[in-house]
Amino acid sequence: MAETTQATKVTMAQALNTALRDALREDDRVLVFGEDVGPLGGVFRITDGLTRDFGEERCFDTPLAEAGIVGLAVGMAMGGFRPVVEMQFDAFAYPAFEQIASHVAKLRNRTRGRLTLPMVIRIPYAGGIGGVEHHCDSSEAYYAHTPGLKVVTPATAEDAYWLLRDAIADPDPVVFLEPKKLYWSREDTDLERRGALPFGRAAVRREGRDATVVAYGPSVPVALAAAEAAAAEGIELEVVDLRTIVPFDDETVTASVRRTGRCLVVQEAQGFAGVGAEIAARVQERCFHSLAAPVLRVAGFDIPYPPPKLEHAHLPGVDRILDAVDRLQFGDEPDTRHLLKGAVA
Amino acid sequence: MAETTQATKVTMAQALNTALRDALREDDRVLVFGEDVGPLGGVFRITDGLTRDFGEERCFDTPLAEAGIVGLAVGMAMGGFRPVVEMQFDAFAYPAFEQIASHVAKLRNRTRGRLTLPMVIRIPYAGGIGGVEHHCDSSEAYYAHTPGLKVVTPATAEDAYWLLRDAIADPDPVVFLEPKKLYWSREDTDLERRGALPFGRAAVRREGRDATVVAYGPSVPVALAAAEAAAAEGIELEVVDLRTIVPFDDETVTASVRRTGRCLVVQEAQGFAGVGAEIAARVQERCFHSLAAPVLRVAGFDIPYPPPKLEHAHLPGVDRILDAVDRLQFGDEPDTRHLLKGAVA
Amino acid sequence: MSVKSLRQTVQGLLPSLTPVRFVAEDGTPVAKPPAGYREPSVQALREAYRRMVLGRRFDTQATALTKQGRLAVYPSSRGQEACQIGAVLALRPDDWLFPTYRDSVALVTRGIDPVEVLTLLRGDWHCGYDPAATRVAPQCTPLATQVLHATGMAEAQRRKGEDGVAMALTGDGATSEGDFHEALNFAAVLRAPVVFFVQNNKYAISVPLARQTAAPALAYKGIGYGVRSEQVDGNDLVAVLAVLTDAVAHARAGHGPVLVEAHTYRMDAHTNADDATRYRDAEEVERWGTADPLSRLEAHLRARGALTDADAAAAREEAEALAADLRTRMNADTTADPMELFDHVYAEPTPQLLEQRAQLAAELAETALTQED
Amino acid sequence: MSVKSLRQTVQGLLPSLTPVRFVAEDGTPVAKPPAGYREPSVQALREAYRRMVLGRRFDTQATALTKQGRLAVYPSSRGQEACQIGAVLALRPDDWLFPTYRDSVALVTRGIDPVEVLTLLRGDWHCGYDPAATRVAPQCTPLATQVLHATGMAEAQRRKGEDGVAMALTGDGATSEGDFHEALNFAAVLRAPVVFFVQNNKYAISVPLARQTAAPALAYKGIGYGVRSEQVDGNDLVAVLAVLTDAVAHARAGHGPVLVEAHTYRMDAHTNADDATRYRDAEEVERWGTADPLSRLEAHLRARGALTDADAAAAREEAEALAADLRTRMNADTTADPMELFDHVYAEPTPQLLEQRAQLAAELAETALTQED
Numbered sequence A, B: 001m002a003e004t005t006q007a008t009k010v011t012m013a014q015a016l017n018t019a020l021r022d023a024l025r026e027d028d029r030v031l032v033f034g035e036d037v038g039p040l041g042g043v044f045r046i047t048d049g050l051t052r053d054f055g056e057e058r059c060f061d062t063p064l065a066e067a068g069i070v071g072l073a074v075g076m077a078m079g080g081f082r083p084v085v086e087m088q089f090d091a092f093a094y095p096a097f098e099q100i101a102s103h104v105a106k107l108r109n110r111t112r113g114r115l116t117l118p119m120v121i122r123i124p125y126a127g128g129i130g131g132v133e134h135h136c137d138s139s140e141a142y143y144a145h146t147p148g149l150k151v152v153t154p155a156t157a158e159d160a161y162w163l164l165r166d167a168i169a170d171p172d173p174v175v176f177l178e179p180k181k182l183y184w185s186r187e188d189t190d191l192e193r194r195g196a197l198p199f200g201r202a203a204v205r206r207e208g209r210d211a212t213v214v215a216y217g218p219s220v221p222v223a224l225a226a227a228e229a230a231a232a233e234g235i236e237l238e239v240v241d242l243r244t245i246v247p248f249d250d251e252t253v254t255a256s257v258r259r260t261g262r263c264l265v266v267q268e269a270q271g272f273a274g275v276g277a278e279i280a281a282r283v284q285e286r287c288f289h290s291l292a293a294p295v296l297r298v299a300g301f302d303i304p305y306p307p308p309k310l311e312h313a314h315l316p317g318v319d320r321i322l323d324a325v326d327r328l329q330f331g332d333e334p335d336t337r338h339l340l341k342g343a344v345a
Numbered sequence C, D: 001m002s003v004k005s006l007r008q009t010v011q012g013l014l015p016s017l018t019p020v021r022f023v024a025e026d027g028t029p030v031a032k033p034p035a036g037y038r039e040p041s042v043q044a045l046r047e048a049y050r051r052m053v054l055g056r057r058f059d060t061q062a063t064a065l066t067k068q069g070r071l072a073v074y075p076s077s078r079g080q081e082a083c084q085i086g087a088v089l090a091l092r093p094d095d096w097l098f099p100t101y102r103d104s105v106a107l108v109t110r111g112i113d114p115v116e117v118l119t120l121l122r123g124d125w126h127c128g129y130d131p132a133a134t135r136v137a138p139q140c141t142p143l144a145t146q147v148l149h150a151t152g153m154a155e156a157q158r159r160k161g162e163d164g165v166a167m168a169l170t171g172d173g174a175t176s177e178g179d180f181h182e183a184l185n186f187a188a189v190l191r192a193p194v195v196f197f198v199q200n201n202k203y204a205i206s207v208p209l210a211r212q213t214a215a216p217a218l219a220y221k222g223i224g225y226g227v228r229s230e231q232v233d234g235n236d237l238v239a240v241l242a243v244l245t246d247a248v249a250h251a252r253a254g255h256g257p258v259l260v261e262a263h264t265y266r267m268d269a270h271t272n273a274d275d276a277t278r279y280r281d282a283e284e285v286e287r288w289g290t291a292d293p294l295s296r297l298e299a300h301l302r303a304r305g306a307l308t309d310a311d312a313a314a315a316r317e318e319a320e321a322l323a324a325d326l327r328t329r330m331n332a333d334t335t336a337d338p339m340e341l342f343d344h345v346y347a348e349p350t351p352q353l354l355e356q357r358a359q360l361a362a363e364l365a366e367t368a369l370t371q372e373d
């Protein structure tokens, strides 16, 4: 059980650390390994103190090779352990892509369930912290598009704790994406009492009648801030936090959009063929006759992640969301942006 | 110039081989390398005879390592060459994912255009040939979601020739996806006369007034066959072949859907967060007020690619497309499939 | 460390300069038996012979099944039987084996039902046997990736306090992949009980060894990780068994991983679909034919009086029975159930998969209806 | 090949048993100068000294700039100057250098404007200098990936008939990545003129060498690829320059790649943001302080009468001027143009990027309007 008692201010980083501790304590099969997760406690200190408190046998540093880390975890999971591995940053998980796509995602299916991989791949991801190139990629779509993986990204400390506990307990491999910029955000929560929804369910973070904003991970606080601002102008946005991208909670999303009749999707990642595209596609498939306007997407641009001084221009912020709200045709006027080809280019 | 004169039957494999030959002949900087592309001519014989006719210096076998092949190509492109590398099968490009996502896609941007990477990564992809696991992945979404790459997939021999020539001549890196199952399809074409559209433009392969079917690569012939079948029942489908996924030809797609008022997207890949999601999302964004029904997707299931005896059940065929056509609400009845939750599950 | 002990460390990690060999190509024992290795018992060699006869027959039968359209494709290991059988006989049943697509004969030797071994190539499912029960991982296609899994499994055994060993099989070409490197390094640092067994059959599909590596031998890769290494004549069952038995014992005793390179030759094309004449000449193949591992062991045992005509005939007979049984069972048509596609993706299908499952069920029902008409 | 020539081949590929060293820690020449290497000229050593003084000053200034918030982060190479300067001085201007994030001092030594070197860490753009003009690739972050690029560039030079060489810099940790392995193998098979220079500074962030490798030394990795290898005292500029000059000449002459491991030490934390006390103790750092490469070279040159107080003062003065100039220019505020985000993704922006560009332009115009209000 969690160490904290009663509602206290915890950061997402602390919540994750506590989740790892509780999992290590409750289940001998759980192991934590990766680059610098031992004495250093990880570059983000998520594994702080684990080696000290649980010993080298339970939390240890590996050589510097991501395919190696994931491939080792596959073998250890086949051998009965429940590895929780850390990729140091989003773009540094790419060397492990073959192991993830060709094995982690497929071993259960390949063997008709005779070999399973209860393992978690933790990846600090996305931007907003002024990191240099390769340290800020939003890589969720690569994993979400790969059948056999579950893909999770928390937006609150409480969810970080429970989703990580659920992920570790899951019989299947989970890619656990931690929004770096939220590591140090604090909230009041009592980690000993489960307030979080079950794995696979989306959370309605704010209710609103006028339009549904679907977001996940790092975009949830931005969506909530936009909702706040819109409310000041009399538009009530409902904010849905997906929590798990795979499995996807169609029920919650669809119910909300059918009620509001309008939908916006927010993601930090470059838009093209991202998770936001999937959400927009499925919402219009399922709610077409409830929609008063197209489902709009608010996303990063289709560019490599920018240098620190320019990330503010790239990342979807409150203003970009409000611009999109303006195009949700509350005045019943169709959006003509895309008709005015010349003007746009 | 191409070797064939006048319209003759050529296979896509021959067209690709001819394109490589013509490029090697016309530009000394072009090099072909990869696994088994030399004396063997590649496992699909796309590079057949190139080492014999152009010498080891122009077409050669490398050691067996895909990150190595792509990384070597990056260095050689920086050094003034125009490498055309082959990944033997779709899933065997994954070891090169870091090189592709972190360097191939980004080097021009990183250096403000001072270093550029005019290189082509050829990947035989997708299924339909009874291949075992790892030999049939549809991996286009991984690349299409990565800014800085161009992503191409031909559906005809003529396009295979010209798109490959264009890709090799392109100043930027191109991921060139070759639908394996079409390698041996024959068509009448004169490769010496450019009939193909420019790079970046989609082709309307069949005109029709009732609905637009957007497809690419391996799905184009399936879409055309479905259109044929639908026509027999009085429904005229317009079939758009994207040819290049990135850049995306919004103009052609949008114009078609605005005319027909209905749209279906077909892809072989697992549907979730695939390219089809992007197409559906952007079509409804741009054509919402022209649409009489939601944009529907016809795709592979969200499962690992099946064993040979089951691939027919997975791949979108004519029947699955016609089922979707039936749900395009020509009778003005909204699709209630997703409302009947219990019945579905 | 003193220069002298450094020198000893280095020497202890390097392989012998020439491949370890017990028996010459004509079956006679080599003049000077290799130091440091125990010759396997006659009993063990007789059993190995029997397994090689069976393995060879299985292999030719599988190739024949491709011609009859019963298998989509088959990668033969003809010529590599000393490696295939030696590897399995060096292991205990509770050790783990991590094979590639080419190691079907090893799997049959391990006792897996030949039909289950061929499920993958027959196209029924990705893996036909139970890896947990047999302690044989699925035959791996993405090259060198399984070497890491073997390392992880070995490490898992070590951590559980069990003395099981894992053996990873690879080809020469696969040693070029990054995963091979990472696996050797991880294993060495963790001192995981894993044996890396490289069957250097001189080709990676069409690419000859000289284009794969410039090393004096692949076994020289070991020292760069601090991994003990050896090279062996891969067509000499006696040597392969001796060296692998030693390697497994080393790993089992907790002394860390071992790398063994076997010099052998792929007698057939890469698979039945490959055309080897495009990249190698008949003389080369012929030359290697004289190094055949099976006839070598047979000659050796006969010379030692350890194998009679009756023994050989019995083995052949057993092999024919195996082939006949395989033919019969492979000639039976199988059907695969499309609905199974959704069963093993996750422990519990996602809501999305349930919808797709229902969609496929409807499609199939419709097709069935149409066909009834 | 005969056993004797095999043995010679093997010996020719292995590094010397102990690191090559010319000058002891106190600046005195070692008793027995290492065989096979030419000692650099006094002229070259004086120049190297000057560059080390400049490099050290640049490095401490950059660290100071992080405290003033002028740099987001800086990975110091303090203690590694013999490697940083030795590497660059071993190259010709038309050779290519492939550095990492830690090799800023090498770049400054190569003649790149220090401000342009720091563009990345200042957050203005990903690479501030012109790699084509300077023949220095962008400082690489994804570990070991650039080793392949260096190999490709070397191969490109070879194929163009030019005699340029490429040098790839990496750390000890990066040698564990698959790309390192693939690069050495490709280079060896192609005989590409590339020098792999590993600065083994004993840590990969917090992970000590013993958890990175079990090899007797990283230089032992070379033989597994057939790559000539050497290890050198990385804090002895004389040795580093001698060994790298030899390696570059070997590569340039068409004899293939060379792997050189330098034993050195990272005196500072991984970056200013790192807390090294979590994983190493002060004594260790102190011990390495006595091996300082700069004071060692200074003592050596002074003992040889090749460096006067005036020389040292002149170097220090030049260094202070460099630092002052750097401070001034780095203290000037820069702004980056958001519209540039769309300029370099492709040679020609896609229609999609043109739309997004217009969207951003509109957003910025709106913001500007709001701010005017």
Ligand SMILES: Cc1ncc(C[n+]2csc(CCOP(=O)(O)OP(=O)(O)O)c2C)c(N)n1
Residues within 6 Å of the ligand: B035, B064, B088, B092, B095, C102, C141, C142, C143, C170, C171, C172, C173, C174, C175, C201, C203, C204, C205, C266, C270
């Ligand atoms: C990562 C990866 N790349 C490419 C392939 C395609 N491929 C299958 S077998 C093979 C050659 C392997 O050669 P080797 O390792 O020597 O084994 P052998 O087939 O000779 O037993 C290749 C290139 C693959 N399976 N996996």
Ligand SMILES: Cc1ncc(C[n+]2csc(CCOP(=O)(O)OP(=O)(O)O)c2C)c(N)n1
Residues within 6 Å of the ligand: A035, A064, A088, A092, A095, D102, D141, D142, D143, D170, D171, D172, D173, D174, D175, D201, D203, D204, D205, D266, D270
């Ligand atoms: C592929 C990849 N994985 C992880 C990282 C994160 N990272 C940056 S530096 C570093 C340590 C590198 O150690 P080493 O190679 O010894 O070089 P040093 O920093 O000591 O110079 C790590 C793990 C990275 N940059 N790239």
Ligand SMILES: [Mg+2]
Residues within 6 Å of the ligand: C171, C172, C173, C199, C200, C201, C202, C203, C204, C205
């Ligand atoms: Mg081979």
Ligand SMILES: [Mg+2]
Residues within 6 Å of the ligand: D171, D172, D173, D199, D200, D201, D202, D203, D204, D205
């Ligand atoms: Mg280091």
